[in-house]
Amino acid sequence: MKSIQYISVIVFLIISTGIYAQSGKTAAADKAFRNHKYHKAIDTYKKIESKLKNEEDQNYVIFQLAECYRLINDTRRAESQYKRAIRVEYQKIDSLILLHYANVLKENEKYEEALEQYQAYQQYNPTDRRAEAGIRSCATALEWVASPTNHQIHLLKTINSRGSDFAPSYMGESYATLAFTSTRALATGKQKDDWTAQEFSDLFISRVDRKGKWSTPVLLDNKEEETHNYDVINTIANEGTPFFTKNFTKIYFTRCPNFKKEVSGCQIYTSTRVTNTWSKPKQLDFTGDTMNVYGHPALTNDELTIIFSAERKGGQGGRDLWMATRTSADGSFGNIINLGPEVNTPGDEVFPFLRNDTALYFSSDGHIGMGGLDIMKANKEGKSWTNVRNLKYPVNSSKDDFSMIFHPEKEKGFFASNRKGSRNDDIYSFYYPVIELFLNGTVKDKQNDTLIRDIKVKLTGMNGISSAVLTNKEGKYEFGKNKIAIEQEYLLTLSNNDYFTLKDTISTIGLASSKDFINDYELEPIPETPIVLPDILYDLGKWDLKPQYQDSLNGLIKTLEDNETLIIELGAHTDSRDTEESNDILSQRRARSVVDYLIIRGIDPERLVAKGYGERQARKLDKNIYRAGYDFLKEMVLDENFIGALPSNEVKEAAHALNRRTEFRVIGRDFVPKNKPRTTLNRDLYNSNNRIMPFEFHADSGYVQADSYLNGVKVLFTLKEESKPLIGLRQALRLYNKGLIERKDFIGNPEEVLAEGTIQNHAIFILKELSIANKVIKNVEIEVDNRLDFNFVIGTSTLFRFGVFTIDNESKELIFK
Numbered sequence: 001m002k003s004i005q006y007i008s009v010i011v012f013l014i015i016s017t018g019i020y021a022q023s024g025k026t027a028a029a030d031k032a033f034r035n036h037k038y039h040k041a042i043d044t045y046k047k048i049e050s051k052l053k054n055e056e057d058q059n060y061v062i063f064q065l066a067e068c069y070r071l072i073n074d075t076r077r078a079e080s081q082y083k084r085a086i087r088v089e090y091q092k093i094d095s096l097i098l099l100h101y102a103n104v105l106k107e108n109e110k111y112e113e114a115l116e117q118y119q120a121y122q123q124y125n126p127t128d129r130r131a132e133a134g135i136r137s138c139a140t141a142l143e144w145v146a147s148p149t150n151h152q153i154h155l156l157k158t159i160n161s162r163g164s165d166f167a168p169s170y171m172g173e174s175y176a177t178l179a180f181t182s183t184r185a186l187a188t189g190k191q192k193d194d195w196t197a198q199e200f201s202d203l204f205i206s207r208v209d210r211k212g213k214w215s216t217p218v219l220l221d222n223k224e225e226e227t228h229n230y231d232v233i234n235t236i237a238n239e240g241t242p243f244f245t246k247n248f249t250k251i252y253f254t255r256c257p258n259f260k261k262e263v264s265g266c267q268i269y270t271s272t273r274v275t276n277t278w279s280k281p282k283q284l285d286f287t288g289d290t291m292n293v294y295g296h297p298a299l300t301n302d303e304l305t306i307i308f309s310a311e312r313k314g315g316q317g318g319r320d321l322w323m324a325t326r327t328s329a330d331g332s333f334g335n336i337i338n339l340g341p342e343v344n345t346p347g348d349e350v351f352p353f354l355r356n357d358t359a360l361y362f363s364s365d366g367h368i369g370m371g372g373l374d375i376m377k378a379n380k381e382g383k384s385w386t387n388v389r390n391l392k393y394p395v396n397s398s399k400d401d402f403s404m405i406f407h408p409e410k411e412k413g414f415f416a417s418n419r420k421g422s423r424n425d426d427i428y429s430f431y432y433p434v435i436e437l438f439l440n441g442t443v444k445d446k447q448n449d450t451l452i453r454d455i456k457v458k459l460t461g462m463n464g465i466s467s468a469v470l471t472n473k474e475g476k477y478e479f480g481k482n483k484i485a486i487e488q489e490y491l492l493t494l495s496n497n498d499y500f501t502l503k504d505t506i507s508t509i510g511l512a513s514s515k516d517f518i519n520d521y522e523l524e525p526i527p528e529t530p531i532v533l534p535d536i537l538y539d540l541g542k543w544d545l546k547p548q549y550q551d552s553l554n555g556l557i558k559t560l561e562d563n564e565t566l567i568i569e570l571g572a573h574t575d576s577r578d579t580e581e582s583n584d585i586l587s588q589r590r591a592r593s594v595v596d597y598l599i600i601r602g603i604d605p606e607r608l609v610a611k612g613y614g615e616r617q618a619r620k621l622d623k624n625i626y627r628a629g630y631d632f633l634k635e636m637v638l639d640e641n642f643i644g645a646l647p648s649n650e651v652k653e654a655a656h657a658l659n660r661r662t663e664f665r666v667i668g669r670d671f672v673p674k675n676k677p678r679t680t681l682n683r684d685l686y687n688s689n690n691r692i693m694p695f696e697f698h699a700d701s702g703y704v705q706a707d708s709y710l711n712g713v714k715v716l717f718t719l720k721e722e723s724k725p726l727i728g729l730r731q732a733l734r735l736y737n738k739g740l741i742e743r744k745d746f747i748g749n750p751e752e753v754l755a756e757g758t759i760q761n762h763a764i765f766i767l768k769e770l771s772i773a774n775k776v777i778k779n780v781e782i783e784v785d786n787r788l789d790f791n792f793v794i795g796t797s798t799l800f801r802f803g804v805f806t807i808d809n810e811s812k813e814l815i816f817k
Contacts, residue, residue, distance in 0.1 A: 025052060026061065038068040059088045063097065073400070073418070075104040095124035102134055107371040109398045111138040130346050132787065133368050139762060141370040144393040150435075150512040153394050156414075156427045158214045159206050161185075163198050164425035166416035167241040167296075167351065167403040172248055175407055177207045178414065179220060179251075180427060181240035186219065188234050202234040203242050203253065221278050231280045233271055241296045241351070241403070245303055249273045252306075254295035255281070265293045268308060286324055286333045298352040303329040307339070307360070309350040314338060317346030321362060343378055343385050351403040360385050363402035371398035375415060387722050395430065437484040437508060439517040442475045443494060446522040451475025455523065458493040459483060459506075462804055486511055489800040492519070493562075497669055499523040501562040505804060509797055529622075530571060530663035536594070543589035545597050553597065554774075556664060558691075560603050567668030569609040570594050575656035576615040576640055588612025594662055602692070607671050618642075619659050627654035691803075691816045693773050698790075704807060706814060708792065709771035711740040715792045717772070723795040725770075725780060728788040732759050741765055747781075761786040773816050775802045 029044035045061050045068070052058045066081030082101035091097050102117035115138040122131035159165060163183035171179040183198040203220040220242075221233045233239060238256040245251075249272060256266040267288075269281040284306075287294040296309040307323045315322075315338055324333035343349060347366025350373070354360055358380050363373040367388060374396040378385040390396060395404075397419035404415035412431035418424060443455045453470075457477040460466040463485075471477045484490070486508050495501040502523055508515075534552040536545070560566065572591035574583040591610040599605050618639035625632040630651040636642065643655045695706035704719040715731060735741045736759065743750040745765040753763045767780040780798075799805060803816040 026057065026064075029061075029064070033064060033068065036071075038072045042068045042072075059085065059090055059093075062088070063090050063094070066097070066100070070100055070104060075107045078104045079108055079110075091120070091124070095121060098124065099128075099130060099134070103365070103371070106134070106138065106141070107398050109371070111141060114138055128346065130366060133345070133366065136762065137368045137370065140368055140390075141393075141398070144370065144390075144396075148393050149391070149395065149432075151391075151395050151430050151432050154429045155421060156214065156429055159217060160423065160426040161217075162423055163187075164201070165427050166425045168405055168414040168416070168427055169242045169244055170405065170407070171205060171242075171244055176209075177205055178214075178427075179203055179205045179242045179244070180217075181242070182217065184217070186217075188219065188236060200236065201238045201240045203239050233278055233281060238266075243297045243299060245299065246301050250303075251278065252284075252297040252299065253281075254297070266295045267292065268294050268297045268306075284333065286336060296351050298354050300354060300357045306333060307352045307354065309348075309352065312336070312338075316341055316344035318348040318366065319350055320344040321349045321352055321360075339385055342388055348373070353403075353405050355406050356408075361404045361406075363400075363404075370396045372400040372418075373402045375401050375404050389722060400425070433513075435486050435511060436481040436514040437486070437511070437517070438479065438481060438515075439484055439492075439506065439519065440476065440478040441517075441519040441521065443471050443477065444475060444520070444522045445499075446524050452496070452499070452523065455494055455496045455499070458495070460491045460493070460804075461485065462489045462800065484508060484517075489804055491804045494521055494523060495563075496523070499525050500559060503562055507800070509800070526566075526666050526669075528665075530569075530665040532619075532622075533662045533664065536662050543586060543593050545593045550597060553594065553601075557598065557601055557603065560598070560607065561691075564673040565669055565671045566666055567607045567609070567671050568664045569611050569667050570598075571611045571613050571663045571665070573613050573617060573619070573659060573661050573663070574615050575659045576643075577656065578615075580614055580616070583614035584612055584616075586612070587614045590662065604671070604674070609667065615659075619661060621658075625658065627651075627658070630654065632658065691773055693814050693816075695807075695812055695814055697812070703790075704814070705790075706772075708794075709769075710735060710767055710792070711769055712771075713738070713740060716790075717792045717794055718790040719796070719799060720793050721796050723793050725767075725782040725795075725798055726785045726788055726793040727782050728791050729759060729761075729784060729786045731791040732765075732784045741767065759784050772799070772802045773805075773814065775816075777801050 025048050029041050032041035032044060045065050049061050062081055063085045066078050066085055069078035069081055085097055098117050098121035102114045105114035118131050118134035161184035165180060165182045168178050168180040171177045181201050182204045183201045187199045187202040204217040205220050206217040207215045219234055239253055241254045243252045252268060252270045254266055255269050268284045271278045271281040294308055294310045298307045305323060305325045307321055309319050310322055311319045321339045321343055322336050324336045326333045345366025349362055349364045352360060352362045360378045362376055364376050365373050367376055369390055375391045376388050378388045399419045401417045406413040414427055414429050416425050416427050443452050445452055452475050453473045455471040456468055458466060458468040459479055467483050469477050488508050490506040492504045492506055502521055536552050570591045572587040574587050591612050595608045595610040598608055618637050620637045621632055621634050624634050628650045638655050638659050643652050646652045646655060693706055695704045698705050705716055708715055708717040746753045747764045753760045763784045765782055767782050769776050769778055770780045805814055805816045808815055
């Protein structure tokens with residue numbers, strides 16, 4: 001990508017004094033190389049290559065030719081020369097050659113060969129994160145091509161030229177005018193840039209008409225006679241990367257001056273529109289003297305913060321993104337701050353763009369990518385930029401993709417790329433098709449299959465936004481396209497005073513096209529008669545609720561949590577084989593033990609009434625039940641006369657067991673929910689439901705950590721918001737050695753993945769079951785990460801598969817709604 005070469009690095013002029021003179025046969029070529037005159041250096045190195053007798057000098061020239069071709073972005077020739085240099089083991093002199101070779105192989109879409117070189121470089125430099133990023137990118141690039149995003153990309157043929165065209169920017173309130181950087185023949189500077197062998201760059205504009213046709217680009221501002229005095233925007237120097245303020249009355253841009261017999265850097269300038277002309281550009285104070293290298297300005301809407309690219313001390317390496325702030329739009333910027341290691345890498349981060357001041361788009365060759373520069377996105381959290389992610393294919397390619405901008409109100413914009421199909425750095429348009437989502441369905445009575453009207457259907461997103469509708473007389477409900485957004489998890493709640501509340505979850509995460517969700521539901525009416533709970537058995541004459549039967553109450557707990565206004569009576573019944581007085585006491589205590597357990601589980605005690613009925617209410621069956629070889633039919637009443645007439649003692653015992661029961665019935669529907677009190681009673685019992693599960697903060701990172709079960713084995717998981725499921729090598733081997741994951745579970749060739757008694761880094765296997773918060777999901781794809789600092793890591797997208805949740809930092813609880 002030639003654009004970055006003359007916009008964000010020093011442009012050296014030809015200086016006749018010979019300050020870089022060096023003895024030896026390579027001196028002239030080396031001088032051209034140091035002065036970034038790579039085309040001249042290539043010609044000179046090639047002329048002397050065959051004349052060199054010393055093997056060390058010959059190898060040096062091979063390496064220098066590879067570097068020259070890489071720096072002019074001729075990756076095909078660079079690959080050939082790097083291959084020659086590695087054949088003579090030049091990596092023993094400078095191991096960085098392996099990284100450069102891997103990068104050009106990746107740009108040439110030779111991912112398997114690139115992977116070998118990244119791994120070789122990692123052996124020399126195990127702490128350099130660029131090696132690990134390169135290794136991971138070789139696999140992810142192929143995945144992204146196989147599963148492209150829904151972005152639609154189009155080359156702007158009428159705007160682009162044979163030169164480099166890049167760094168577009170909207171210019172004008174109608175957003176019908178585009179300003180951009182170009183090295184086309186019409187540029188005012190007539191000299192050739194020694195690095196790029198192209199014209200010096202200028203700012204051009206083009207306008208699109210109502211039919212979508214772009215006009216022939218013209219220079220942004222100036223008259224021919226003014227191009228040498230630097231009082232205008234376009235001069236004989238390099239100008240590029242325009243940024244316009246929100247009202248389009250001020251421009252910020254990069255200029256790399258072309259002063260005679262001086263070494264020049266690049267600085268950021270600003271100019272104000274006055275009627276139909278632009279004022280004399282002023283250099284921003286913080287960019288310092290002409291030796292400094294600053295460029296690619298992007299400002300917040302209030303013009304109080306600027307983000308730009310520069311190579312400065314205190315950075316992460318290469319060109320980093322930096323920021324500075326000021327107190328007024330006309331004031332001077334203060335201290336310069338690096339955006340930090342989450343954004344910046346040892347590679348280059350360039351071409352920032354701010355969208356609504358909350359999203360930062362930029363290009364990087366240091367993050368995991370497809371090759372060359374890839375376009376990234378980061379989100380603002382507080383004062384920091386975090387959650388950096390690649391925009392993937394087709395926005396990104398194996399070549400350079402950069403300088404993305406967005407229309408302020410629509411999912412469309414422009415960026416530049418030198419991908420296949422481009423003549424040079426060319427401008428492309430993009431748009432993301434509007435995804436329209438609908439949700440509709442019907443609601444029926446589960447008992448009589450009739451459609452129900454006036455059911456409240458509430459839709460609540462994980463972003464906190466909710467909306468509600470009532471079913472009509474035909475039992476139908478509908479949420480239109482403006483109510484449902486992409487990349488969201490929704491909780492759907494159906495409620496009515498005559499029915500038990502029903503809850504469901506709907507996910508739009510990962511949807512790439514429009515969808516009509518059709519969800520029909522059946523609601524259970526609230527009966528007037530008691531509802532028998534699943535079997536809760538007690539020891540003879542005892543009333544303690546045994547742990548193995550506590551799970552029988554989970555359904556009731558969920559019902560009470562979903563129906564927060566209900567008040568219920570818990571009724572316990574005994575059989576008739578004791579005195580009435582003893583059975584009354586025993587049943588009351590048993591009812592009380594159930595109520596106490598529900599209170600421990602967080603149910604408000606004011607919603608619960610314990611009632612012991614002893615033997616006084618024989619059970620009337622509401623369904624057929626088969627026990628002890630006997631059919632107990634619906635409507636049978638299990639009183640003493642009925643039981644006495646049964647054919648055997650075994651059948652009689654079964655009837656007595658059916659009489660021993662715990663029931664609940666709704667006795668009120670007007671409870672006003674209030675904050676649940678925290679209790680310290682039996683903490684383990686309190687959390688046995690696992691819909692409210694405790695967590696701890698990791699001491700060093702502050703990440704949330706809680707229990708999970710991988711194929712039944714308890715493993716502590718760590719929650720990282722954007723992470724895919726990752727597992728450490730030791731933990732993966734533990735599962736494998738116990739037979740909980742098998743060879744057939746791994747994706748790819750098991751002989752390679754499981755070679756030499758270990759598991760290959762970045763191997764992927766399918767976990768049959770992952771359990772969190774008492775819910776199980778199946779067939780989870782997990783990647784082995786040999787450098788992972790934790791046993792098991794998941795992101796929020798995975799955790800949402802277990803239900804919509806909130807994190808209560810005060811009580812350290814994950815609450816699944």
